[in-house]
Amino acid sequence: MNQFARLAIEAGPLAAFFVANSQAGIMTGTAVFMVAITIAVAVSWRLERRIPIMPVVGAGFVLLFGGLTLWLQDDLFIKIKPTLVNLLFAAVLFVAHAMRRNVMKRLLGTVLNLSDEGWRTLSIRWAWFFLVLAVLNEAVWRNFPTDIWVNFKVFGIMPLTLLFSAFQAPLIMRHQVPEEPAESGPTA
Helix, strand or coil, rough: CCCCHHHHHHHHHHHHHHHHHHHHHHHHHHHHHHHHHHHHHHHHHHHCCCCCCHHHHHHHHHHHHHHHHHCCCCCHHHHHHHHHHHHHHHHHHHHHHHCCCCCHHHHHCCCHHHEEEHHHHHHHHHHHHHHHHHHHHHHHHHHHCCHHHHHEEEEHHHHHHHHHHHHHHHHHHEEEECCCCCCCCCCC
16 A cells, blocks of 8 residues: 555544534534544555554544444543553553563564564653653643644644654664575575
8 A cells, every 4th residue: 555545544534533523513523533434444454455453443442432422422532532542552562561572563573673672662662652642632631622632633643643753763773673685595
């Protein structure tokens, strides 16, 4: 899948949520978000015949907490969804680290080839980052109007994540392990 398609699949549901919320409010925005994320996961499956675990978990949380929001007519549930998702990701990474397992390596090992120390450091950094995102989400939804929270969710979390990812480049470069050359057959 090309980068534009991947970006559209990942950012499309958030954009739909933002537009629907700004036009018709949080309940409509939530319903549109649920439909859009379901479509995004289906398109991802159709194009790649696999769906990465993080988007599946995210979609599951959107459907669960979005459903609760609509059913109970209480926007609290959609607002705490990012907090709970980020706490889950942080907990998984911290627990895996404590058990000397590396979830990041399992998720990204086909894309990145890092030393064990590099994977450990990257995992801990992401765990702390997810924890910070959870705290930020709590601070914003509890202290600002819903429209400000939606703006933060759309225009704050994604750029912060991209910026944090970019700041991991030096660590990745420092701990990158060269790939082993493929063995060639015997020469005559």
